[in-house]
Amino acid sequence: MTATPASEATLNEPYGLRGLDLPNRAVLAPMTRISAHGDGRATDRMRDYYRSFAEGGFGLLVTEGIYPDAEYSQGYLDQPGLATPEHVESWVPVTAAVHEHGASIIAQLMHAGPQGQGNPHVSGLRSASAVRARGEQAGMYRGTGPYELPEALSAEEIGEVTSSFAAAAVRARDAGFDGVEIHGANGYLVDAFLTDYLNKRTDGYGGSPMARTRVAREIIEAVRAAVGNDFVVGIRISQGKVSDATHRWSGGVAEAETIFGALAGAPVDYLHTTEWKANAPAFPDKDARSLSQLAREFAPGLTIIANGHLDTGAEAALSLGEGGADLVAIGKAALAQHDWPRRVQQGRQLLEPLAPSAFGDLATIQDWELRAAEPVPTS
Ligand SMILES: Cc1cc2nc3c(=O)[nH]c(=O)nc-3n(C[C@H](O)[C@H](O)[C@H](O)COP(=O)(O)O)c2cc1C
Numbered sequence: 001m002t003a004t005p006a007s008e009a010t011l012n013e014p015y016g017l018r019g020l021d022l023p024n025r026a027v028l029a030p031m032t033r034i035s036a037h038g039d040g041r042a043t044d045r046m047r048d049y050y051r052s053f054a055e056g057g058f059g060l061l062v063t064e065g066i067y068p069d070a071e072y073s074q075g076y077l078d079q080p081g082l083a084t085p086e087h088v089e090s091w092v093p094v095t096a097a098v099h100e101h102g103a104s105i106i107a108q109l110m111h112a113g114p115q116g117q118g119n120p121h122v123s124g125l126r127s128a129s130a131v132r133a134r135g136e137q138a139g140m141y142r143g144t145g146p147y148e149l150p151e152a153l154s155a156e157e158i159g160e161v162t163s164s165f166a167a168a169a170v171r172a173r174d175a176g177f178d179g180v181e182i183h184g185a186n187g188y189l190v191d192a193f194l195t196d197y198l199n200k201r202t203d204g205y206g207g208s209p210m211a212r213t214r215v216a217r218e219i220i221e222a223v224r225a226a227v228g229n230d231f232v233v234g235i236r237i238s239q240g241k242v243s244d245a246t247h248r249w250s251g252g253v254a255e256a257e258t259i260f261g262a263l264a265g266a267p268v269d270y271l272h273t274t275e276w277k278a279n280a281p282a283f284p285d286k287d288a289r290s291l292s293q294l295a296r297e298f299a300p301g302l303t304i305i306a307n308g309h310l311d312t313g314a315e316a317a318l319s320l321g322e323g324g325a326d327l328v329a330i331g332k333a334a335l336a337q338h339d340w341p342r343r344v345q346q347g348r349q350l351l352e353p354l355a356p357s358a359f360g361d362l363a364t365i366q367d368w369e370l371r372a373a374e375p376v377p378t379s
Contacts, residue, residue: 008313010320012345015059015327017303018232018269020104020178022059022327025320026341029274029307029331030062030108030181030236032076034141035362038120040067040074040081041090045362047097054101056339061098062272062329065110065183068168072126073161074119075112075188076141078361082107082168088175095176106179106232107172109165113189114150114198115242117143125150126157128192128199128206128215135243140360147243155203158215161189165219166226169233179232180223184216185274187241194259195241196250209255213262224267234270234305235263239282239291252283256294264299271295271302272329278308278319296324305329311353313344335359 015022033049036042053061067074070083081087091107098105112119114127117137127150137143153161169180184190192198193215199206205214216235223233237259239248249255263271273291275282282291289297292306306325310316311333319325332353334340343350 005313005317007317007321008344010317011313011328011341017060017327018179019230020060020232022104023102024057024059024341025327026058026060026316026344027305027327027329028053028058028061028334029329030064030183031331031335031359032064032079032141033362034076034078034360036078036080037090038078040079040083040087042080042087042094043090044093046080047094049362050094050105051097051101052338053334054098054103054105056337057341057345058330058334059103059341060327061103061105062181063105063107065108065188066168068109068111069161069164070121071164072116072119072122072124073111073164073189074121075110075116077118077120079118082109082171082175083164088171091172091175091177099176104178106181106234107168107175107177108181108183108236109168109172110183111161111165111189113187113192114147115187117141117147124148126153126161127189128152128195129201131198131200133187133192133198133241133243138242140356142360152201155205158205158218162215162218162222166222169223169227169231173227173231179234179269180227181234181236181272182216182219182223183236185236185238185272187243190216190219191238191241194237195247209251209258210262213259217262217266220263220266220268232269233267234272234303235268236272236274237263237295238274240276245276248283253287253289253294256282256291257298260295260298264302269303270305270327271299272305272307274329275308278306278310278325278328279315279323290323292319293322293324303327307331312350316344
């Protein structure tokens with residue numbers, strides 16, 4: 001067994017995030033698993049699943065996207081919710097199991113917007129404007145064919161959505177979560193507002209890049225006002241979308257400056273940037289900086305979490321160093337080994353990422369258990 005290289009040792013350094021004392025810099029990335037009860041309650045299997053990452057050494061877990069209301073926010077059948085008292089009760093064993101192992105857990109609050117493909121509460125979709133999401137529904141979440149054409153939210157309905165995020169954040173706190181992450185990435189509702197081709201509004205919520213950040217800012221403000229100052233509030237931001245993976249902001253670095261600068265002025269603790277490769281340039285033809293480096297530069301006071309193929313200790317260390325990140329979020333590599341932080345810490349060999357066919361639901365937990373039982377070769 002080899003020791004952790006010096007640069008990778010940064011991963012093991014503690015970090016203070018508002019009131020949370022995180023034991024290290026490794027964060028579990030949010031990953032939808034469509035494994036809740038049909039009515040959105042978390043299951044025992046989900047409890048065991050999240051506990052296994054805490055046992056495996058992740059200091060902070062961000063949950064899969066959770067819908068905040070019993071209206072248009074749910075995106076996938078068997079997605080968990082934080083919309084009712086029953087949902088709150090069902091999450092209590094999950095947060096307790098994670099805390100027992102010394103980790104913290106943040107609920108990712110997600111409104112599906114134009115990328116909804118399974119919602120038992122209502123039919124139809126709501127978005128910034130009546131513009132269909134590009135591409136096709138996600139097969140791994142049981143969708144087929146093009147997305148539905150959404151209806152534009154009225155200004156009054158935007159207010160209701162904002163309030164629903166705030167109410168769900170309070171429920172998250174009641175369920176024992178240590179914070180909430182507003183899903184502002186990947187083409188869902190908040191990102192639809194941020195995106196030029198999905199937001200055609202002329203009412204102060206669209207037009208300039210700054211106006212497109214208004215919904216994100218208002219949701220952050222409402223959430224912060226509802227939960228007070230002793231609760232972590234973060235936001236996740238991306239260029240790419242589930243329905244348009246290669247999208248880049250047309251305004252380049254200037255648009256990044258507007259978005260990150262606007263969010264830095266809101267009462268939020270962290271910015272979680274996600275890219276296909278976190279350490280690659282965000283606008284390769286024009287600028288060498290990665291999205292996390294731009295976030296560090298334009299939102300200097302915020303904690304930066306970077307995500308995207310930080311599969312090895314070396315990539316993660318690079319992101320924590322030059323990449324400007326304070327924390328690194330690990331997705332697919334964590335599914336392949338729920339003890340990714342321990343393996344990196346101990347210099348043990350890492351396993352190959354799982355095939356995408358294993359991503360849909362929690363069937364992968366069994367896969368992980370089988371793999372974990374195998375003798376692990378040392379590097
Ligand atoms: C199965 C699966 C489900 C995902 N679900 C979500 C989600 O609910 N919310 C979110 O923000 N990102 C989601 N993502 C994106 C991941 O958080 C992460 O950004 C992506 O996998 C890239 O990071 P990685 O290269 O470390 O895997 C999901 C990814 C996968 C593979």
